[in-house]
Amino acid sequence: MIRLRNIDKYVDKKFQRTFILKNIDLDISEGEFITIMGPSGAGKSTLLNILGFLDEPSEGEHYFLNEPVHQLSEKKKSQYHRSHIGFVFQAYHLLDELTVYENIEMPLLYRKVKTKERKAMVADMLDRFNMVAKKDLFPSQLSGGQQQVVGVARAIIGGPRLLLADEPTGNLHSEQSQQIMELFKRLNENDGVTIIQVTHSDEMASYSNRIINLRDGTIVRKNPYRLIQ
Amino acid sequence: MIKHYIKIAWRNLSTNKFYSLINIGGLAIGLATCLMILLYVFKELSYDKHFKNHDQIYRLVLEKEVNGEWTRELYFPTGLPYALKSEFPEIKSATRINSFGLKYFKIQGEYVKLDQLRVDKSFFEIFSISLIRGNTDESASGMIMAVISRHIAELYFPDEDPIGQIIYQKPAPWPTPPLKVTGIIENIPSNTHFKADIIEFSEENEFSFDAWPQNGGTRMFHQYIELTKNTRWEDISRKMPSIYKKYNFPKEIRLSFQPVTDIHLYSDFPQDLEPGGDIRYIYIFSIVAILLLLIAGINYINLTTAKSMKRSREAGICKTIGASRSQLLTQFIGESLFFVFFALLIALLMVPMAIPFFNSLYDKSIVFHSLFQPGVITGIGLLLTVLVLSSCLYPALFLSSQKPTRVLKGILPSSPFNFNLRKILVIVQFSISGALIACTFIIFWQISYISNKKLGYNKEQVLMIRPNNMREQGKSFKQELLRHPGIMKAGTSSWSPENPYSSYTTVSDPKETGKEFRFSFNEVDPDFMPALDMELVKGRFFSEEFPADFQGIDFGSNRIEFSDENMALQKTRSIILNETAINALNLQKPYINQVLSHKGLSGKIIGVIKDFNTVSLHQKVPPMAFYAWKNPNRATVYLRLVPQNIKEALSYIEIKWKKFFPNQPFEFSFLDETLDQLYVSEKRLVRLFGIFAILAIGISCLGLFALAAFTAEQRTKEIGIRKVLGASVANVVALLSKDFIRLVLIAIVIATPIAWYAMNLWLQGFAYRIELQWWMFVGAGLVAVVIAMVTVSGQSVRAAMADPVASLHSE
Ligand SMILES: Nc1ncnc2c1ncn2[C@@H]1O[C@H](COP(=O)(O)OP(=O)(O)O)[C@@H](O)[C@H]1O
Numbered sequence A: 001m002i003r004l005r006n007i008d009k010y011v012d013k014k015f016q017r018t019f020i021l022k023n024i025d026l027d028i029s030e031g032e033f034i035t036i037m038g039p040s041g042a043g044k045s046t047l048l049n050i051l052g053f054l055d056e057p058s059e060g061e062h063y064f065l066n067e068p069v070h071q072l073s074e075k076k077k078s079q080y081h082r083s084h085i086g087f088v089f090q091a092y093h094l095l096d097e098l099t100v101y102e103n104i105e106m107p108l109l110y111r112k113v114k115t116k117e118r119k120a121m122v123a124d125m126l127d128r129f130n131m132v133a134k135k136d137l138f139p140s141q142l143s144g145g146q147q148q149v150v151g152v153a154r155a156i157i158g159g160p161r162l163l164l165a166d167e168p169t170g171n172l173h174s175e176q177s178q179q180i181m182e183l184f185k186r187l188n189e190n191d192g193v194t195i196i197q198v199t200h201s202d203e204m205a206s207y208s209n210r211i212i213n214l215r216d217g218t219i220v221r222k223n224p225y226r227l228i229q
Numbered sequence B: 001m002i003k004h005y006i007k008i009a010w011r012n013l014s015t016n017k018f019y020s021l022i023n024i025g026g027l028a029i030g031l032a033t034c035l036m037i038l039l040y041v042f043k044e045l046s047y048d049k050h051f052k053n054h055d056q057i058y059r060l061v062l063e064k065e066v067n068g069e070w071t072r073e074l075y076f077p078t079g080l081p082y083a084l085k086s087e088f089p090e091i092k093s094a095t096r097i098n099s100f101g102l103k104y105f106k107i108q109g110e111y112v113k114l115d116q117l118r119v120d121k122s123f124f125e126i127f128s129i130s131l132i133r134g135n136t137d138e139s140a141s142g143m144i145m146a147v148i149s150r151h152i153a154e155l156y157f158p159d160e161d162p163i164g165q166i167i168y169q170k171p172a173p174w175p176t177p178p179l180k181v182t183g184i185i186e187n188i189p190s191n192t193h194f195k196a197d198i199i200e201f202s203e204e205n206e207f208s209f210d211a212w213p214q215n216g217g218t219r220m221f222h223q224y225i226e227l228t229k230n231t232r233w234e235d236i237s238r239k240m241p242s243i244y245k246k247y248n249f250p251k252e253i254r255l256s257f258q259p260v261t262d263i264h265l266y267s268d269f270p271q272d273l274e275p276g277g278d279i280r281y282i283y284i285f286s287i288v289a290i291l292l293l294l295i296a297g298i299n300y301i302n303l304t305t306a307k308s309m310k311r312s313r314e315a316g317i318c319k320t321i322g323a324s325r326s327q328l329l330t331q332f333i334g335e336s337l338f339f340v341f342f343a344l345l346i347a348l349l350m351v352p353m354a355i356p357f358f359n360s361l362y363d364k365s366i367v368f369h370s371l372f373q374p375g376v377i378t379g380i381g382l383l384l385t386v387l388v389l390s391s392c393l394y395p396a397l398f399l400s401s402q403k404p405t406r407v408l409k410g411i412l413p414s415s416p417f418n419f420n421l422r423k424i425l426v427i428v429q430f431s432i433s434g435a436l437i438a439c440t441f442i443i444f445w446q447i448s449y450i451s452n453k454k455l456g457y458n459k460e461q462v463l464m465i466r467p468n469n470m471r472e473q474g475k476s477f478k479q480e481l482l483r484h485p486g487i488m489k490a491g492t493s494s495w496s497p498e499n500p501y502s503s504y505t506t507v508s509d510p511k512e513t514g515k516e517f518r519f520s521f522n523e524v525d526p527d528f529m530p531a532l533d534m535e536l537v538k539g540r541f542f543s544e545e546f547p548a549d550f551q552g553i554d555f556g557s558n559r560i561e562f563s564d565e566n567m568a569l570q571k572t573r574s575i576i577l578n579e580t581a582i583n584a585l586n587l588q589k590p591y592i593n594q595v596l597s598h599k600g601l602s603g604k605i606i607g608v609i610k611d612f613n614t615v616s617l618h619q620k621v622p623p624m625a626f627y628a629w630k631n632p633n634r635a636t637v638y639l640r641l642v643p644q645n646i647k648e649a650l651s652y653i654e655i656k657w658k659k660f661f662p663n664q665p666f667e668f669s670f671l672d673e674t675l676d677q678l679y680v681s682e683k684r685l686v687r688l689f690g691i692f693a694i695l696a697i698g699i700s701c702l703g704l705f706a707l708a709a710f711t712a713e714q715r716t717k718e719i720g721i722r723k724v725l726g727a728s729v730a731n732v733v734a735l736l737s738k739d740f741i742r743l744v745l746i747a748i749v750i751a752t753p754i755a756w757y758a759m760n761l762w763l764q765g766f767a768y769r770i771e772l773q774w775w776m777f778v779g780a781g782l783v784a785v786v787i788a789m790v791t792v793s794g795q796s797v798r799a800a801m802a803d804p805v806a807s808l809h810s811e
């Protein structure tokens, strides 16, 4: 599904080139559940953003469903965002001015889904995540865990084939975290959604079936912590 | 989707009430002002366009070359347009109009003042004024035919048919036949270059024109022609030289054609039927309108970009869930449209409330419903388009172009000129406001300068009355008035402050041929100059003791006799000159007892008076010459009153007036008030500019206030840390205010030369004017700085006083 070859990401500042990502080769097949781990500043978010077309690599090739992403137009990318890729963020990033219902509905509006169909889909999603009673509340009236559930619902309502989650449980306590992970697991197993998440927690990582370790912008094949010791 | 955008826009608006209020409020005020100005401009531009064939109607203007300069006049030998009509098939009609302005008529036994117009019948062919009832064809000997306006008909003949009614004129030294009403016309629209409650009409060709008259002819009428369709005035103008030849025009005289639609805005003849507008004010107000809108638009841009941190997070999120750039653009532009539309709605509610105020201030009659005409609607549309484009395109483009990764990480939008642009815009706002404040101050100073300038006479407590048919009664009337202890002095003169330099005569020195001076000639009685406290430089005033003061032609009497004997006596008659006349003629000392024998001016100088200024200090004092008169028929009587009992004196004067002139309505005015009237347009200007300046600085400060609040909000944490580290409230206030005040200072530096240039231009229109001084601009700048300081520091103080612990926790 995804193929990265020789991906570099760097910033040039005052004649000095700083690498954020260096020489990344990565293949991800459809249906995988992957965790990216690594110390803070390793480049995990950057990698995730590249995978989600939010950021562009400085060098290298990036294929998504055999399409060269580095050659896609802005328009094509936003079409992929609508139909193929969903995002979940550590800070939830819900729209403050919209209710739970409206937040979940938003992606469908961009996809110009018809009203009737849209209503059915949102209702279905609310039902699935037990949020029906809270549908008219605003994000500020919800707990962190509940907000993240809305975030996930919004991310998957468009039926994405790839779900990207950057520290989705970073702001949650363990019970809420497990709830989210269970959700991911089910999505992965029942709906066949490919999931790539970033986390610092081994427990959360254990839900996935492959772990990629990132350190100083490169993928470490073996456990990097053991090497240092 | 649209519903959604509106929902988001509305929730944004209502969750940020403070910013929204400032944003929409400022915009609404700016828009309302613009609409008002638009209404005014369209009204001014619409003058005389309601006449059906307004494009083909021209007024004739006489151009005369004096000392190499072309002067323009409206009065010239009457009958000329009919002669032209007979010469040119291109001229469809010709007519003449005359007016004495407000005139007394006796209707139903009572004197009332009506706007009177005297026309030839053909007037109704040229000017499409609809006749509601009656006709304009009648004639009867010994009577004048007249039509009255619908308004007058309803007011004075509510229960009767006005047609056939007889209206009487106020008695005058000339024949005043009664008027017979033959018809009722529709009210003359207020956007017409003449007013008319009553139009007297008579047959044309009363005066024929065969050649340019040697003695100047009868000069009373304004003369108009209407060209046939598809004829331009140039076509006629080209053929004029042969007419000049045929009709024996003096070589320094030619005719020009003034389109009727130009009269209101481009004409400033003292003889115009109505005081005109001024095209320059149209430009000034239009510019001010655009500037005010610009200021309001800048508020919008600044507040939107200031909030862009939050909004760009929103944009970033929307991008990750599939919003394309064009969808985001639509959303943000839609939101701006929503805002602007909302502001427009409020503005439309404000305008009807502002109209009565504007009308009373500016003596105009603009009406709200005239907003709904194609021109105005296009104007509004254009304004809004410019506003929406300028105020929302930048924020919308900026927000929609943000990279989602960065804004989602909480990094401030990093457009390098983001904050700089905001600074520049604040500078623009305050430059405009500063310049407007400076202009207001300077206009105000100029007006107080001219109204306090030494006039050369004492204008306080002088009452003016204007009896007709005084003759020998004049003297005894004056003497009876002076018997009252409240009346100190009384004098008569042909001079009047409203029309001070009316009787010009060209004077030339026989020795220096080719050099001509335009002298103002005035007749006075011996008491006039002392009554007004005029100052003698040399010699004496006129006096009854010197018969030579009164010899020669008696200009005051009804029948002026140009007998040989009189003409001879005229050569040694006493004259008084003003200083300007002495300088113009280059006379040598001693002036007194010099006998002048210039062409147009002869006599023996008995006195020289200090220049006195009559009107409008737009004009320089001309050379003036004075003769004494004995028993004038018509004159302005000047009465100097004792300040303490003016009321008593007034009722005494009225009683005496009724006794001496029982058939004449008693009317009076005060000299100082009359003089004040002459500066009405300048006074209006200063008031309007004051309002504009207040609005400009007000809207700018609204924006600055919000921006300061926003900055304080953003820096809450920094302020908290600084306070924990020991910064005082004063330190923090200085820190927060410094940046803004610097911007305002830069703005003042920019505004000063602009205001200087503009005001210098304006002052050129005054013969007597203040010198622009640096401190005037410093004063205006200080006002702007103080206002800005108060605005900003309020916010800063609030932020500085906040509890640091709470603010550090809030993150
Ligand atoms: N646009 C950028 N400019 C400069 N440095 C950046 C930029 N984006 C990320 N970085 C740097 O790259 C590194 C990796 O960042 P990130 O991918 O967010 O790390 P992680 O998510 O693993 O903590 C960090 O040191 C960060 O400061």
Ligand SMILES: [Mg+2]
Pocket: A044, A045, A046
């Ligand atoms: Mg990260």
